[in-house]
Amino acid sequence: MPLTRRELIQNGAVGAAALAVGGVIGKNLPGGKEEEAASQGATGLAGQAQKVADARKLSPDDVTRAVKTFVAPGNQHGDEFFLFSSGGHSGQVFVIGVPSLRLLKIIGVFTPEPWQGHGYGSDSSSPVIKAGTSNPASGMLTWGDTHHPAFSETKGEYDGRYCYINDRANGRIAMIDLRDFKTKQILDVPNLQSSHGGVFVTQDTEYVHISTKTPTLVDMSKADGALDRFPDAFRGYSTFLAVDKKGRFDMARSFQVELPPYTQDLSDSGKLVSHGWVFLNSYNSEMAAGGNMEGKPAIETGASKGDYDFMHVINWKKAVELVAAGKTMTINGMRVVTLETAAAEGVLYLAPEPRSPHGVDVSPNGAYLVVAGKLDPHVTVYGWDKVQKAIAAKDFSGKDRYGVPILKFDSVVSGQVEVGGGPLHTQFDENGYGYTSLFVESAVAKWSLGEPYFKGDKALKLVDKVSVQYNIGHLVAMEGDTVKPQGKYLVALNKWSIDRFPTVGTLKPQNFQLVDLTGEKMNILSDTPIGMGEPHYVQAIRADRIKAWEVYPVGTNPLTMEKDPNAIELGKERVERKGTTVEVWASVKRSNFKPDNLVVKKGDRVIMHLTNTETTPDATHGFAIPRYNINCSLDPGEVTTVDFIASEAGAFAFYCTEFCSALHLEMQGWLMVTS
């Protein structure tokens, strides 16, 4: 029994926020009326097609929607954009085409994924996942909570080389190589127990930024009573990870800026005029730590007491100078500009924000910082020129308890726009409009930026609103967080889908809604269920910016993208035994493994180097060993190594797991483990 939006609200779906924002709801909620009517004219279909449309209950506007989103079979380039969507607590990244919203691939990142062989080549040959756990409390970390993908950029535009993404749960970050869409590195970032703070890159990918979400207990051995000493015992960290020429994190050139133990939240990089700075907001500057069983305020109450929280304004170019000058302290292997140094040297300032803010988003020209706070119906627009002037003039209202200067709200804010209930995040188009998600109101607001986009009373004005279904978190416009937004489409990342899809059990899909930005009014084009994770943020890149490989040159190890020293040519297969180690150099092609018989003794260590000698695109082979928890994907030309102890005696029919040819079923061999 799906509920209407009104019932949903009555039942408390919008939770405490419904109470917290009070009047806003009454004023802005559409009251259950769906405002989806498309603005296009009626569509006439001929004959058979019209009958089908009638039978399938498609209105003329729906037919236009179909035409706007359908990609004809065989049209390889019918999708203009790729969404790279975080998978939330699935731990993965989803690649989705726009406008079809077809799922092109799930990339295994923090969670093992056997179709890709990601993490199933035995421990020793799952080096990416293994290296991603520096200090596991309970074995390897085998999941993550992916939140914010960030493409590498050149001059503020996506350059299609790499995609970075954080693990919000465990304070980690991963790098995906866009030549083969595979995860090449997971870094367990020092001093972060959890993460948020982007991920974003600076405009020429000088640094990849990731920060703490919940602050870190500085001395993990002193947890006793630490919540009572919260302001002293905990700290946040803003991390600037340098990357090398292969897109990997280079710890030797990386550093952190220590932050107050507020809960650092979303953030964005300065662009063009604001290049060299980053903006990182926070909530819970009250530093509430809960204790609801002990009669203390619950965190959600304690964290919402103050009228203002703070945006951190960080001069990273200045921080780089301090690092070069050695003005750092090394903590857990990471050079850290301390809070004291950052405050004293002009690296860190705070700008007040309406309480419990969520997003901060920098306009395409870098001149505006747009903040939205879910408990305030406005977006607040900070002018970068004003921020600069206030910093130069030391126009401060005071300092926080850590000595960080606080800019005067009125000195740095250009204006506010009342957009509606529960504004969270803003993206931009190419024409100077901002699009802000409204969580409580379940809508997207379109509003105009200031000069040079719009002047006078045309600036900072709400111009359109569209209802979405339901409870939108992030949203993404095409390349809508870069210096060169592409417009056309927007995707609403809705958290609730109650009555939009057939019931597939108690755990419901999310709902990605595609919104047409080409008309006067925004127009919902389609609903797409996301039933394999809970995407948090998405970046959308023009498909033609990514130059992916069709095949590897034969003998390539994807981890290095270079020739693997254990690659072999056909006819060079061999088996070598040294003591209790059996090392095998095997070829893999349609339709056999060579060798196809392998006899070892129970307890032997078996190292198998597998070379897929195929050069044909899509001629992928799998390699699985029953009962040994091993499965690899060998794409054309790929080399991989599996390494395991033959711990169970018997006959194990290894086989190709990817349907490769008419004789695929016969593509198997026997691992014989004698006792």
Added chain:
Amino acid sequence: MPLTRRELIQNGAVGAAALAVGGVIGKNLPGGKEEEAASQGATGLAGQAQKVADARKLSPDDVTRAVKTFVAPGNQHGDEFFLFSSGGHSGQVFVIGVPSLRLLKIIGVFTPEPWQGHGYGSDSSSPVIKAGTSNPASGMLTWGDTHHPAFSETKGEYDGRYCYINDRANGRIAMIDLRDFKTKQILDVPNLQSSHGGVFVTQDTEYVHISTKTPTLVDMSKADGALDRFPDAFRGYSTFLAVDKKGRFDMARSFQVELPPYTQDLSDSGKLVSHGWVFLNSYNSEMAAGGNMEGKPAIETGASKGDYDFMHVINWKKAVELVAAGKTMTINGMRVVTLETAAAEGVLYLAPEPRSPHGVDVSPNGAYLVVAGKLDPHVTVYGWDKVQKAIAAKDFSGKDRYGVPILKFDSVVSGQVEVGGGPLHTQFDENGYGYTSLFVESAVAKWSLGEPYFKGDKALKLVDKVSVQYNIGHLVAMEGDTVKPQGKYLVALNKWSIDRFPTVGTLKPQNFQLVDLTGEKMNILSDTPIGMGEPHYVQAIRADRIKAWEVYPVGTNPLTMEKDPNAIELGKERVERKGTTVEVWASVKRSNFKPDNLVVKKGDRVIMHLTNTETTPDATHGFAIPRYNINCSLDPGEVTTVDFIASEAGAFAFYCTEFCSALHLEMQGWLMVTS
């Protein structure tokens, strides 16, 4: 650089089969010409919509395709059917709507999936996955190769209660409950090292059938030289698993039939007139075991020497009588009707099939058994009446080396239809047509069955063919393997997609193509990339047959679907310490956990019972503990228990991983582990 089909064939994509079937290719391949033209009349669109169609390169037929597949936003029931697709070596099941082909959900089955919390509640609270590994060689088995989903049936129709699926890699089977779309049981089936053989259910779900794929070495401690003693050392097993009232496997009532060590392949259950029997084909009756490094024939050659392989014709009702009479041997806890008994007592017969067959599919009325062999361009249709007569008359051509009677080919075959290159699998519609996938030819053939569907020269006749892109394996028509096919649509499960989608790296998606069955000719409607696994088989069920729950009654444990003894009401939260064990009964609701502070000592065992007290559909909460590899999904009303050792000291901010409300970010607490 995508290749054309012709180039693909020249490059050897169709492998050895291209040579093996020789002339068939030349005769039937469309030679690179796409024969997709839809048969509907031209479609006229008005104004703006026509401009969009032109800009997006949609022909009038493409517009009709769009109208036939698009589900309007907000049309909850626009998808008439669900596909339950195996995920192949992803180990999961994909639920996809038809005709939109939108992915509604990925169900975690053999592979842990953190969004659903499947396998991430620490070992002790991941009982399904843990119980699914009876004798692991290298820790828990954490992946599978899902091949054949099978819905429970009543009177030969899907009844929407359960879905069973095998792990081809490790010889296991799982049960998914369709009330909540969750995996409730994984059974490591005795005597199977790998599996195929269905999965199918008998027509009233008396049994769920699963068999060996590669045969099992009977004495696993004697692997030395076993490949040289293959015919004696190995055996196959046909497994009949009884299920209880909750759909779970009941070992006490289950049994196996021992089979010759051929490689048992696909199979199907008798229906209506053939109820009580199952049909299981096999290849490699040559029992080739390879040895390509030792100069022996490679398996793919050795397994294709003979002109015929065998379909196993098994009288399971007779086997049940033998089991009841105690005429079994117990092997690894399973009662087994031995090969000798099966042959002697009329349980097992062999029917010759053209060499290296793949599918055997029983027609809706149960009267025809359709076999296709990839090395023969025909489908071979066996008449159930003929099989019965031949068995009654002992019309045998001899016995195999194990004493199993071999039926005479000419006595049991009703006829053959030349359908084209590399036929694999057949599905049926409601009008007496069979649809056969052609792997080598990359096409689907439509042909007519015999009486009572079609008579005389209208029967067993090829009537249509459509090209698919590319290299189709299985195919599925709506409820097309039941006694009551629904027609309308067919989905081609194509293994190669080379030039159909933008390049997303060296590992390409598969291509599900939706085919319209309502017209005179078959017509491709859409291409859908499957980039998260390699689906093997799919069943398609009418959406209205499944009655899924929206929420659990508060306090439900999904594993029992009953009230969990550790469920609590709001206000009854408590923490109890006994020695070094800390047990917590916590509530979970918007927007807090209670308790939100939990202090334990390093080394303590922590048991947390979490009750989601929400009653609103979609009010799901997650529960994650950083660094402890724990993440649960608590759907509305759900109770789960996590159980772990607090092995790392420090402060860990546990939090809700599912965006639940405006104060979701504040929904966290602190696990303090003191040293």
